[in-house]
Amino acid sequence: MIFLETKQLTKRFGGLVAVNNVDFAIEQGKINAIIGPNGAGKSTFFNLISGFHPPTSGQVIFKGQDITKLPSNKIAELGVARTFQTTNLFEQSTVLDNVIVGHRLRTKSTLVDAILRTPRLKREEAQCREKAMEVLEFVDLQHIAHKPVAGLTQEEKKRTAFALALATDPEIVFLDEPAAGVNPDETEGLAELMKKMVNKGITVCLIEHKMQMIMRIADKIMVLNYGEKIAEGKPEEIQNNETVIKAYLGGSASA
Amino acid sequence: MEILIQQLFNGLTIGSVYALVALGLTLVYGILHIPNFAHGALYMMGGYITLTMMTRFGLHYWLAIFVSIIVVGLLGVLMERFVFHPLREAPPIHDKIAAIGILLFLEAFAQFYWGAEYQSMPTPYGQIVEVFGLTLTMQRILIVVAAVVVMFILYLFLKKTFTGATIIAMSQNREGANLVGINTNKVAMLTFMISGGLAAIASSLSAPINLVFPGMGHLVILKAFVIIILGGMGSIPGAIVGGYIVGFSESLGATYISNDYKDIIAFLFLVLILTVKPTGLFSKGGSH
């Protein structure tokens, strides 16, 4: 079933076309992957879907609703979460403190609640904390919940970033190079975690350079090159696709 | 009509000074992406050093300016080395605060060493001349001409020399410049040197028609910021054009609107621009 789709999505920066006419359908409950050489427009594609850049033309449809013009925080409220290549966590704070704010969008308390310490605020704080512990357990970080982020390994930071995204109660998560800077063993662990998300009913869409991992876990792959979709299909189809092979060999010059 | 022409010439004079200050500011911004809040203090130091060289050491005006360029340029290099270089990976708020610290120090230093009172700078070009029926002082003509000459030399340097080309290359793409083997440290220091030198020239030229005092850089630096936002942060032609625009609008505003509020004009420009386009005029699309 089509869960989120883009229709003729295009983004131009000045004269440069970063994303060109991309139609892509993300299936619910699957692991969808986007691959392509550096500079192929993958991150820009994510930015368009999550509302960071307004597309030059085209549409983004989530569960039948046009979300093209929504600001990114509204898109998040609808259940679309994402992570960044750099984790952007607050280093001086603990893992738990970083993740608690992830559930903020499901709460209503305001500054007035904060100043007056209303029951609503207390209730919602407990709710956020509970949610944070739940997702930390899910990503297997509960044992370091009170450790400052500054002392984490790269992989633990990635898991924290996942947890933060999961704390928003998403139906779909977009992961931008989740396994970058992480060793093979840990990559394996992160791949397991993505499968676990899907099993829990969360659709996954990721950008990744680690082909072995992608080919093993992805249900569906789209290949971008110079902003255009050059192939789409199951891993085995992509592996044998002439255009893709050419793009990767030729693309090394632009990488 | 005569008043108008007189005011246009005044605008040209002020605009020349603004353009020189803004050029230094925009060069540094282009290379390092630092809004150097201490640039006005460099301007002020330039004025004092020229003045001291002339009054205490009896140097000729031009020689004094030369010394001033060197000293203030070196001051810029020191700032780059000891303050901005260590902060290049820090959050963006840090380099601004560091620059403010330098600004406060230099002003306090000037007040401590040279005193708080306003001082006037003698000039060998005090004579009054009549040009096309206008009464002008030689100094004002000198400002206009010297600014054009300095801009031309800067242009030649940036366009025609290899070192200049590296500055341009780095302002366009720092990481790329690093990759092709440009010594980014050297370029950064050189840029600060030039930036300080330009500030020294600007203040030394304008001091005889204004005055020298510890706070003389305040308004100038603010306006220079307005100018580079007007002209596009990091843009060299933008700084020049912006400088003249602000210069003209101020001198005309002072005559035809209100002398009291002439200093506000530049800031109203800024408020207007940033209200309409928060990323500044001529910024490239896509903030990421």
Added chain:
Amino acid sequence: MTNVLKQRNVVIILILFALAFPMMTSNTYMIHVMTLSFIWMIGVYGLNLLAGYTGYLSLAHAGFFAIGAYSLGLLTVKAQMNFWLALVLALVITCSIGLVVGAIALRTKEHFFAIYTLCLGYIIYLVIDKWDSLTEGVRGLIGIPAPAPIGPITFETEKAHYYFVLFFLLLVVLIMYRIVHSLSGRTYIAIRNSEDLAQTIGISTKTNKLTVFVLSTFFAGLSGALYASFVRFIGPDIGSTNIVFDLLTYLLVGGIGTLSGPIVGTLLIVWLSQLLQDFQQYRMLIFGPALTLLIIFAPRGIVGAVATWNMNRKLKKYPNNQARSGRSRNDSLVKSEIVPEKQVKEG
């Protein structure tokens, strides 16, 4: 837990000290200086909420300080209004201007925001300086009254004024404490940390930033209004950038983005300046470089340095190589698989 108890004890001791201070000295000058530093602290908290917790360095806050001061001054002196009504109105005026300015200024970011607010601050200063008919210009505004008595309580003496200001300071600290330790505070810190990330986890950065901006101008305005009624005389200079640089210095020395930083920094510098009385004029010879050195070597000031030390101690409690449950970790990294953390951005 012991930590929390210790913290609470420190706070109680500090409050008791502040309450007892006027009784410990008969020197009204000391009380005067202390009251002034309390007033500055409130302004510093305003700056801290915005710059320290939300990441936006506003250089217009001297302007809002002056707006608060002049509003109170003009309403009491020229409009002969009751002090308390004037105080409330002064705060309303400051916040309203803050709302309009914030809505525009916050469309800009980072450098642009700093430059924009610097220029705005200057506009406010110029208007106060030049608008003679309203503000008396450089002559200044004289004869601003002390707070009107509430029943039997009067505020004419230094001591009474001290407690009056202390009350507001404690209120501000309480508000700050509650904000920082609430979901709202977490939201602001998330924005400071990374606006992009905050936006993706569903935070409306626009509304939150504007709320913070207005509240921070409220603190600045309150600080200004208290200043006006305490010093009784105000001139355009209170709106000059020097004031915002002073506040910034207090904040940086104490610790930007920390709760106790404004108190520590302000007390330290104000009293240090008192010791160096003759040096007052040249204090920036020391504080200027201090500001620069601090931001390079101890960006979170005195309080931040202590906190970092605490964090490192906490980190040590975690052994470096803890095996995750049921999975052993292989430390030999295969280089070819490792993509460097810093990547060329696409698009």
